[in-house]
Amino acid sequence: TLEEIKNIGFLASDEPKNQFYTDVIKGLKAPQKHLSSKYFYNEQGDILFQKIMNCKDYYLTRAEMDIFQNSSAQLADGICANASAFDLIELGAGDATKTFHLLKYLTEQKANFRYLPIDISGYILDVLESNLFASLPNLSVCTIQGDYFEALQKACELSSNRKVLLFLGSNIGNMSLKESLDFCRKLSQNLIQGDKIIIGFDLKKNPATILKAYNDSEGFTSQFNVNLLIRINQELEGNFDIANFEHYQTYDPETGACKSYLVSLCDQEVTIGSETISFTQNESIFMEVSQKYALDEIEKMAFESGFKPVLNCFDTHHYFVDAIWEV
Ligand code: AVI
Secondary structure (H helix, E strand, C coil), X not given: CHHHXXXXXXXXXXXXXXXXXXXXXXXXXXXXXXXXXXXXXXXXXXXXHHHHXXXXXXXXXXXXXXXXXXXXXXXXXXXXXXXXXXXXXXXXXXCCCCHHHXXXXXXXXXXXXXXXXXXXXXXXXXXXXXXXXXXCCCCCECCEECCHHHHHHHHHHHXXXXXXXXXXXXXXHHCCHHHHHHHHXXXXXXXXXXXXXXXXXXXXXXXHHHXXXXXXXXXXXXXXXHHHHHHHHHHCCXXXXXXXXXXXXXXXXXXXXXXXEEEECCCEEEEECCEEEEECCCCEEEEEEXXXXXXXXXXXXXXXXXXXXXXXXXXXXXXXXXXXXXX
């Protein structure tokens, strides 16, 4: 039932805080220091990500918005919205501003579906739920806070409807190539024949356009990265001096990997709880990958993970693709 699904949120949000501590210490003690970008999204991180999405250099959100604003009918056709009752389950829904256009179209078409947005941020889900209630009062919504798979598995166990997953925003780009393949395999294993997924990929394009999106002139991406150090200070008794770190972004057009780092500007020691981490001048912390794809790489990923490609929807500039795959 929807009530049972809702309870998953409580389980997921009880994840022990020391998982964050363990991951941070492990990452900062590795030969190449690294932190996980999944920890970017505290309340301040959500605010900064909103600013990134609205800034002129970050084209991804506008490109995918273009697809949802102008091709919702095509997307609805691709997922066979009128064929049978289905659950539209969105992984990492955020504020669902793009999905809103599809939800509106489906509601107008009287499609028989429920919307189950999953997100790690309870704050964003609360905002989403009240916005949807105000704008689409007839839509059946059940928000689920938590980790993608925990929440998805439970949602799949508890519902016998056909499933359509949404995994938008190039969130898949924040995984390594191996992780993304494993992730898609796990998705297809949680689905059954006839279920579908709409998955958003940022496409390879002029390298300068990509680099600019992650080196925005307003400095939001830099703040977004540094915010994780501030979060460690606040939540894990850290003492990072953020003035001693600088954001550095790379893009490799051969591999499509766009990577962000924080570089230590001096030799320094940072304590986090009972641990001390030493940095040499110019040593980097790898923060995040935002992988860019070619269409043939996307198709290959579909087949290798147990899906068949159905349809590709593009924005006007062909910067971005929402691919529909079927199990
Ligand atoms: C959420 N994700 C798809 C964003 C991206 O483009 O990789 C996160 C982000 N990092 C820096 N800017 C935006």
